[in-house]
Amino acid sequence: MNIKPSKNLTERMVSIYENWKSFFDTQNHTYIMGILNITPDSFSDGGKWNHLDEALRHTEAMIADGADIIDIGGESTRPGHTPVSAEEEAQRVLPVIEAVRKRFDIPISVDTFKSSVAESAIQAGADLVNDIWGLKYDSEMGAVIAKYDVACCLMHNKSNTEYNNFLIDMLSETQECVNLARKAGIKDEKIILDPGVGFGKTFEMNLETMNHLELFKNLGFPVLLGTSRKSMIGLALDLPVDQRVEGTLATSVIGVIKGCSFVRVHDVKENRRVIQMTEAILGCN
Numbered sequence: 057m058n059i060k061p062s063k064n065l066t067e068r069m070v071s072i073y074e075n076w077k078s079f080f081d082t083q084n085h086t087y088i089m090g091i092l093n094i095t096p097d098s099f100s101d102g103g104k105w106n107h108l109d110e111a112l113r114h115t116e117a118m119i120a121d122g123a124d125i126i127d128i129g130g131e132s133t134r135p136g137h138t139p140v141s142a143e144e145e146a147q148r149v150l151p152v153i154e155a156v157r158k159r160f161d162i163p164i165s166v167d168t169f170k171s172s173v174a175e176s177a178i179q180a181g182a183d184l185v186n187d188i189w190g191l192k193y194d195s196e197m198g199a200v201i202a203k204y205d206v207a208c209c210l211m212h213n214k215s216n217t218e219y220n221n222f223l224i225d226m227l228s229e230t231q232e233c234v235n236l237a238r239k240a241g242i243k244d245e246k247i248i249l250d251p252g253v254g255f256g257k258t259f260e261m262n263l264e265t266m267n268h269l270e271l272f273k274n275l276g277f278p279v280l281l282g283t284s285r286k287s288m289i290g291l292a293l294d295l296p297v298d299q300r301v302e303g304t305l306a307t308s309v310i311g312v313i314k315g316c317s318f319v320r321v322h323d324v325k326e327n328r329r330v331i332q333m334t335e336a337i338l339g340c341n
Contacts, residue, residue: 089126156181166186230272304321
């Protein structure tokens with residue numbers, strides 16, 4: 057799987073497809089997606105990286121610590137967040153994407169569920185669209201991703217926590233995202249799935265999701281795990297956001313054991329070390 061960046065959009069559209077699987081060995085290694093929130097109200101680091109210089113310094117630090125992808129987002133998705141327009145979201149992320157693309161040789165993901173933001177971000181240098189609604193929010197998103205032939209991460213999400221049979225329904229709803237992607241013309245080899253820990257699930261459901269991550273892998277696509285500093289950890293350990301590193305590391309270890317190909321995290325260095333140690337024990341490196 058390859059989302060290695062190239063110098064311009066045309067080259068990227070070709071090289072991403074041709075070299076996708078060779079760049080990321082998603083069968084045998086877990087890669088790190090470093091989080092870069094350009095938001096005033098993200099639950100963990102809101103406001104820290106809003107200025108371009110600060111964002112670039114943090115990007116450089118995450119790369120030095122071992123990040124394999126940088127995920128840039130301009131709208132918080134925490135409970136109770138203030139929605140922003142597509143125009144404002146684009147104004148936040150586009151200068152950062154352009155600057156990161158210019159200064160660093162690393163794949164860039166844009167964290168958005170709006171097709172207009174995704175298209176502008178791809179044109180600015182993004183290699184992957186990380187859609188927390190799995191193509192179900194914006195009916196044009198799939199077409200944009202297919203048009204530029206970029207990768208996408210499709211997350212399980214819903215606006216409530218109502219299920220007849222949680223695991224069966226969650227997997228079925230995730231398959232719906234895959235079906236939407238295929239209908240839009242997105243190639244299977246461009247799809248990553250995210251079980252959506254912390255979205256449309258109770259605390260108990262989040263724990264059950266973690267305990268059955270292998271079921272997601274059985275859908276036939278690389279899996280991205282995003283648990284970093286989330287409320288599931290806070291509730292389990294009775295700890296505030298700034299004290300959830302160890303809990304996050306525990307989930308990353310489980311992710312490696314269960315076969316997740318990516319983890320999306322704030323604390324890159326610590327997660328890199330536990331992944332390396334876990335893979336050494338499992339004989340994966």
